[in-house]
């Protein structure tokens with residue numbers, strides 16, 4: 001008895017195509033080359049102390065616990081010495097740094113993708129881009145994104161439906177208008193796309209896009225929105241350090 005061949009999948013799976021497809025690998029790319037100007041921490045916020053450790057150490061710990069990741073690439077600013085001073089010995093098999101960051105987040109990610117290619121990553125491989133500054137990320141949220149996107153033809157991002165009423169600001173700090181928040185989501189990271197598609201999208205979009213999904217959208221594609229988490233906050237403003245620290249300490253204290 002022969003079994004019927006499986007129905008052709010309408011979307012690419014985690015394989016790179018061809019007669020004997022090699023499984024697409026999963027890379028985590030962490031842009032870590034920002035100046036952190038809004039945080040006013042006296043230097044790049046990713047190295048500011050948070051609950052006794054540099055902020056980025058918390059992010060790396062969480063990402064290091066995501067199952068199925070082949071490579072974690074941290075993209076540093078050219079000439080960055082702080083990372084090696086603060087986290088000596090972090091790099092190793094599957095944990096790499098590349099000091100090729102650019103003047104904008106998009107440029108840093110673009111250079112990071114190029115570094116992945118140079119290291120042998122394939123165009124069909126998946127890349128998850130996560131902000132170094134989102135240090136409260138949980139492996140389970142990243143896994144949720146991977147599960148939601150691994151069979152998706154475009155890819156997607158963690159995001160949250162807006163919970164607050166949305167105001168457009170006018171002159172003198174006054175409300176210009178209340179905007180319709182229905183159907184609006186706040187983008188988080190990680191954002192997950194195939195390497196080749198994302199590199200093409202960022203090349204076309206230029207340095208101004210603030211996330212990967214915007215670049216993909218500009219190609220006419222529609223990334224999948226995957227529910228993120230309220231606590232997946234990005235340390236951006238001075239007061240965010242206290243919030244993030246309190247949450248990390250609560251977590252460490254256990255349930």
Ligand SMILES: Nc1ccn([C@@H]2O[C@H](COP(=O)(O)OP(=O)(O)OP(=O)(O)O)[C@@H](O)[C@H]2O)c(=O)n1
Nearest residue numbers: 031032033034035036037038103104105132133
């Ligand atoms: N040229 C840049 C700018 C940003 N980032 C990274 O992108 C993430 C999110 O960016 P953001 O919060 O805007 O960080 P900064 O650019 O550092 O902050 P600011 O805009 O306040 O200077 C951070 O992990 C940051 O290190 C980067 O790698 N390269």
Ligand SMILES: C[C@](O)(CO)[C@H](O)COP(=O)(O)O
Nearest residue numbers: 105131187188189210211234
């Ligand atoms: C990518 C991002 O985290 C999505 O919310 C965010 O846009 C990055 O921060 P930036 O301030 O826009 O650079």
